[in-house]
Amino acid sequence: MSGARGTAALRGHASSITVATLSTAFGVALLQVTGFLGALITKDPAAGRSTETLPLMLSILALVFIAISIYVGAVVTANTFATIVAGRARTIALLRLIGDSAQAQRRGIAREGITVGVIGALLGVVIGTAFAVGLDRLAVATSTIPDIGYGLGWLNPVVVVPMVAVVLTTWAASWIGSRRVLAVTPLQAIGGAQEAGREELVRRPTRTVTAIVLFVLGTAVLLLGVGIGLISPFGVLIGIVGGILSFSGLIAGAHLIMPPALRLVGRLFGRAPTARLASENALRYPERSSRTTIGVVIGVTLITMFGVAIASFSDMIHAAQADQPEVYAGTDTILTAIQAVFSVLVGFSALIAAVGLVNNLSLSVVQRTRELGLLRALGFSVRQLRTMITVESAQLTGTAVLVGLVLGAFYGWCGAQSLLGSINGSPGLVLPGVPWTLLAVIVVAAALLTWVASLAPAHRATRVAPVTALAVD
Amino acid sequence: MEITTTDMGLVARVQNLTKSYGRAAGEVTALRDVTLGIRRGEFTAIMGPSGSGKSTLMHIMAGLDSPTGGRVWLGDAEIGGLGDTQLTLLRRRRVGFVFQSFNLVPTLDVAGNILLPFELDGRRPNAQEKAWVDQLIAALGLGPRLKHRPHELSGGQQQRVAIARALATRPELVFADEPTGNLDSRTGREVLSLLSTASRDYGQSIAMVTHDPVAASYADRILFLADGVVVDDRPRQSAEEISRTMLAMESAA
Numbered sequence: 256m257s258g259a260r261g262t263a264a265l266r267g268h269a270s271s272i273t274v275a276t277l278s279t280a281f282g283v284a285l286l287q288v289t290g291f292l293g294a295l296i297t298k299d300p301a302a303g304r305s306t307e308t309l310p311l312m313l314s315i316l317a318l319v320f321i322a323i324s325i326y327v328g329a330v331v332t333a334n335t336f337a338t339i340v341a342g343r344a345r346t347i348a349l350l351r352l353i354g355d356s357a358q359a360q361r362r363g364i365a366r367e368g369i370t371v372g373v374i375g376a377l378l379g380v381v382i383g384t385a386f387a388v389g390l391d392r393l394a395v396a397t398s399t400i401p402d403i404g405y406g407l408g409w410l411n412p413v414v415v416v417p418m419v420a421v422v423l424t425t426w427a428a429s430w431i432g433s434r435r436v437l438a439v440t441p442l443q444a445i446g447g448a449q450e451a452g453r454e455e456l457v458r459r460p461t462r463t464v465t466a467i468v469l470f471v472l473g474t475a476v477l478l479l480g481v482g483i484g485l486i487s488p489f490g491v492l493i494g495i496v497g498g499i500l501s502f503s504g505l506i507a508g509a510h511l512i513m514p515p516a517l518r519l520v521g522r523l524f525g526r527a528p529t530a531r532l533a534s535e536n537a538l539r540y541p542e543r544s545s546r547t548t549i550g551v552v553i554g555v556t557l558i559t560m561f562g563v564a565i566a567s568f569s570d571m572i573h574a575a576q577a578d579q580p581e582v583y584a585g586t587d588t589i590l591t592a593i594q595a596v597f598s599v600l601v602g603f604s605a606l607i608a609a610v611g612l613v614n615n616l617s618l619s620v621v622q623r624t625r626e627l628g629l630l631r632a633l634g635f636s637v638r639q640l641r642t643m644i645t646v647e648s649a650q651l652t653g654t655a656v657l658v659g660l661v662l663g664a665f666y667g668w669c670g671a672q673s674l675l676g677s678i679n680g681s682p683g684l685v686l687p688g689v690p691w692t693l694l695a696v697i698v699v700a701a702a703l704l705t706w707v708a709s710l711a712p713a714h715r716a717t718r719v720a721p722v723t724a725l726a727v728d
Numbered sequence: 729m730e731i732t733t734t735d736m737g738l739v740a741r742v743q744n745l746t747k748s749y750g751r752a753a754g755e756v757t758a759l760r761d762v763t764l765g766i767r768r769g770e771f772t773a774i775m776g777p778s779g780s781g782k783s784t785l786m787h788i789m790a791g792l793d794s795p796t797g798g799r800v801w802l803g804d805a806e807i808g809g810l811g812d813t814q815l816t817l818l819r820r821r822r823v824g825f826v827f828q829s830f831n832l833v834p835t836l837d838v839a840g841n842i843l844l845p846f847e848l849d850g851r852r853p854n855a856q857e858k859a860w861v862d863q864l865i866a867a868l869g870l871g872p873r874l875k876h877r878p879h880e881l882s883g884g885q886q887q888r889v890a891i892a893r894a895l896a897t898r899p900e901l902v903f904a905d906e907p908t909g910n911l912d913s914r915t916g917r918e919v920l921s922l923l924s925t926a927s928r929d930y931g932q933s934i935a936m937v938t939h940d941p942v943a944a945s946y947a948d949r950i951l952f953l954a955d956g957v958v959v960d961d962r963p964r965q966s967a968e969e970i971s972r973t974m975l976a977m978e979s980a981a
Contacts, residue, residue, distance in 0.1 A: 528847035535835035629831045632792060633893075634820020634848045636813060721792045721819070724831050 268339075268371055270614035271332050274607055275375020275425050276382065278328035281603050282321040282417025283383025289313040290411045291391060298403050321417055323557070324604040327550045329424035331611030332371075334546040336364065336432025338618045341540075347436055348443035361436045368429020372422035379421065380414055459510075466508030473501025477669050484673030485684070494673035498666050502556070505662065506549060513545040513552075513654070514538060520654040524646050529639050532630075533646035536619075544651065547615045551655035551704075552662070554605025555697060559663020559690075560670065561597040565590050566688025567671030574685075598693065605700075612655075613708040616648055620712035627716050628723030641713045648709035656701040660694075732804045733765070739901050739933040740789050741765035745798035747784050747956075758784040760956040761798070766901065771927035771934045773947035775970065777978070781956040782937045783905065789935065790823050790903045791815040803900050820848050824894030824902040826923075828909040830886040832878040832893075839874040842892045857896075864892045868922065884915035891922055895932060902926075904936040908943050920946040941970035952977065 292313060340347070347360055388409060395402045480494025505512065521534030537544055572586055620627070630640065668687035676684070733741050747759040758781040766772050766789075776782045787793035788800055791807050792815075800808040802822060810818065824845075825831075832841045842861060846853050853861055865871055868888040878886055887907060894902045904923060908916030924946045926932040936947060944950050945967040952960035954977050962973070 527850070528844065531840075531847075532833070532835065539835055625831070626833065629827075629833065630848075631816070632790075632819060632825055632831075633845060634816055634818075636816045639848070722787055724825075724827060 268367065270610060271335050271368075271371045271425065271429075272375050272378070274328045274331050274335075274610055275372050275421050276378040277603075277607050277610070278325050278424075279376045279379020279417050279421045280383035280386065281324050281379075282420070283380050283414045284386045285317045285321055285383075285600075286314075286413050286417065287384055287387035287409065287411060288390065289317045290408065290413065291387065291405055294405060294408055295400060295403055320600045320603075321420075323553070323601070324607060325417065325420050325424055327553055327604040328421070328607050329428045330546055330550050331607060331614075332368075332425050332428035333432040334543055334611060335614055335618070336368065336429045337435060337543060337546075338615055338622075340364065340433050340435050342618065342622045344435075344439050344443060347439045348441055351439060352441040357437045357439070361430070361433045364433040364436065365426060365430045368426045368433075369422065371429070372425030375425065376418040376421045380418055383417075384409055384414070462507060463511065466504050466511065468504070469507060470501050470504030473497050473499070473504055477501055477666075480673040481669050481676070484676035486677050488674055488677055490673035490676065491670065494669055498669060502662070502666065506553065509545040509549040509552075510542060512658070513548050514541040516658050517544055517548070517650060517654050520657065521650050523653075524650065529643040530646050533643045534650060536623075536643075536647050537650045540619075543615065543619075547612050548651055548655040548658075550608025550611055551605060551652065552659045554601060554608050555656050555659025556663040556666065557601040558598050558605065558693065558697065559660050560667040561594055561601070562690035562693040563664045563667025563687050564670040565594045565667075566690040567668055567685060568675060568688070570688040571671065571675045571685055594690070594693070608655075609704050609708075612651060612704065613711075616644075616651070616708050617712050617715075620644065620716050624719055624723055626724075627719040628721055631719060631721035632724045637717045640716050641709075644713040644716055645705070645709040648712075649705045652701045652705045652708065656697060660697070733801045734768075734804055736765060737768055738765035739768040740800075740802050740935070742785070742789060742795075742801075743799045745785070745788065745795050745800065747781070747788060747793070747796045758956055759788075762953075762956070762958055763798075764951060764958055764961075766933060766935050767949065768933050769927065769931040770948045771924050771946065772936070773944035773950045774935060774937045774953060775939065775941075775944050775950055775974070776953035777939060777974070779955075780953040782939075782953045785953065786903055786905060786935065786937045789901075790825070791818050820845065821897065822900045824897065824899040826887070826890050826894050826902065826904040826907045828906040830878070830883065830890050830910070832886055832889055834878050837875050837877050838870055838881070838889050841878070841889055842870075842896055844893060845897045853896075857898075860898065861892075861896050864895055867925075868892050882915075883911050884918060887911060887915075887919050888922070891919070891926070895926055895930075898930075898932075900933060902932060902934045904934060906938055906940075906943075907936065908938070908940065913942075916943070924948075941967045941974060944970050 350360060351357065391400075391405065394400045474497065476497030477494050477500075478497070480490045480492075480497050482490070483493055484490025517537050518534070521530075521537060524530040524534060568590060569587065627640065631637075635643075664687050671688070672685065733739070741764065743763050745759055745762040746757070748755050748757040750756055762781075762785065774782045774785060784793065788795050789802070791802070791810065795808050798808070799806060802818065805818075807815065807818060819825075833844065836844065842865070843853065846857070865874070868891060870885075870888055870892060873881065873885060873889075878889070881889070887910075891907075894904075902923075907923070908919055911919060920943055923934055923936065927934050927948070936943065938944055945965060948964055950960075950962045950965060950970060951958055952962070952973060959977060960973060965973070
């Protein structure tokens with residue numbers, strides 16, 4: 256038994272290390288590339304007067320994307336730690352029983368968090384730098400750019416920023432994720448193996464109020480931006496502030512939004528016992544499910560937002576082009592390129608969130624071994640079990656993607672509307688543009704994620720022997 | 729023409745059943761050449777000290793584990809060599825389980841747990857089955873609890889739900905594995921009375937594995953196992969008599 260628990264814990268940390276590594280590598284690679292581009296532009300006389308501002312702009316943009324990915328990484332890690340703690344409840348209870356304090360236990364888990372963060376940061380700086388160097392070599396080899404002999408420039412001290420940020424956020428995430436250690440009582444070590452049916456949502460009035468205030472205020476400012484955008488393109492600046500506020504509100508209020516959304520999507524899978532059980536499972540730990548899905552929601556929202564904003568730009572510009580064709584020549588290509596770059600950059604945080612989702616489903620199946628055995632003993636076939644896990648996975652990804660698409664479409668439209676509502680030839684209020692290709696990519700990615708996430712757990716679940724249900728530990 | 733299990737008045741039987749785990753030097757034999765039958769409509773207790781092989785016997789008879797040697801029947805069907813799919817259907821339709829640790833599905837409410845065996849079969853109970861389930865719910869006093877989830881119930885109430893679930897499909901045989909192991913003695917006695925009532929009033933065949941003489945005293949018949957062999961087969965006995973038999977087995981060993 257301790258062997259199984261050990262592997263589960265190791266697997267949990269392997270995923271957190273992956274997340275920390277990915278976050279760091281992304282940040283380091285982005286900073287290295289922008290640093291390199293800065294050096295390249297300075298040496299390139301053609302860049303002219305923009306030598307001062309362009310590298311700075313690039314760095315700021317890079318930092319924004321890094322912050323997003325590190326935030327998503329931290330949410331994922333907090334969740335992974337919470338799941339690990341839930342799985343360790345009996346061991347923790349046993350240690351409490353023989354006299355260990357809950358605080359000491361929690362500090363121990365936070366130490367594991369720091370270790371995970373440090374390992375991830377070290378791996379990430381190597382991988383990220385290697386990636387940037389490889390990109391440079393590739394570009395030089397294909398004569399896309401001249402060889403500027405960047406050399407020691409790769410030892411850029413700025414990479415310490417994402418490294419430190421990842422260590423700190425991983426540590427904080429492990430601390431937040433281990434909150435439930437405090438709720439484990441020594442009695443759980445000797446009591447029956449009865450698991451509480453459903454984790455009740457912790458009431459956090461402050462967080463709820465903050466979330467609602469941010470969202471309402473932010474949305475009001477955002478709509479004000481859209482309104483002003485009808486008169487002046489500066490409306491977009493107000494809109495951005497409102498957008499950031501209202502989206503932050505939504506993220507803070509994930510525990511209010513995601514469970515109902517999950518329930519709603521769960522109904523779509525029908526009333527068959529497999530689907531019903533799957534739907535209940537996805538809601539068993541609402542806090543965990545909220546955190547599992549919110550990372551994906553953030554990624555999909557941002558990607559969709561850029562997609563819809565750019566598609567709406569295109570629509571408006573096409574409308575405006577009818578009047579003044581010469582002014583808008585060549586904008587389509589630029590917009591497509593911008594969309595591709597932004598999608599990839601934001602897509603990375605979606606990837607991190609996906610790692611979290613896969614891991615979470617995996618862990619939750621490991622922790623449900625007895626229940627799976629029970630279902631087998633009662634006559635659940637291997638196929639039904641597999642379907643149940645796949646539906647559970649589909650419910651999580653499906654909900655996250657749907658919510659992300661709706662939010663992204665709204666924010667994207669607001670962005671486009673507030674920036675371009677006042678331009679010459681624009682029809683004023685427009686319908687949001689639909690980026691069909693991007694939508695197709697997102698749907699395919701979601702299906703892929705559903706499949707990948709259910710692969711390992713379904714395999715493990717089908718190997719649970721029905722006798723497991725009768726075992727008394 | 730072989731004589732069938734039904735002809736013998738049995739609901740399940742094993743013949744020359746052997747089960748061993750591990751291989752070569754580390755081999756452990758849980759059951760040695762066991763032959764026995766569970767009578768239809770009776771409440772049978774399978775008693776024995778821990779390590780006697782009683783749980784293994786139950787796992788094999790219920791299609792949860794496969795025999796190393798010998799033959800196993802549930803009703804007239806031989807189940808020893810069945811594949812996983814057939815065993816799954818067998819467990820779904822023809823046997824019921826009551827576990828020591830209750831084992832309700834935590835995400836379903838009481839009604840959901842009781843109806844689960846029907847749902848697994850992809851159907852709703854018909855009028856007759858519905859009436860039976862309602863009767864069970866009333867008899868077990870679960871009416872006011874139907875919307876509760878397992879963690880909101882006491883151990884005794886959870887075990888009542890498990891009994892209702894096991895009886896709901898009117899399976900040929902209900903297996904009960906130490907059903908009172910996690911209950912206080914008063915609640916335990918209630919659960920045992922419910923099982924013996926189910927057998928007496930509804931003709932439900934029940935096989936209960938236990939090491940508790942008080943629990944076994946509720947059964948119509950008691951099979952004693954020791955070291956993987958059936959050592960005794962007695963009709964209903966008082967807890968005192970059962971204890972004496974057990975002690976005699978201990979000292980003979």
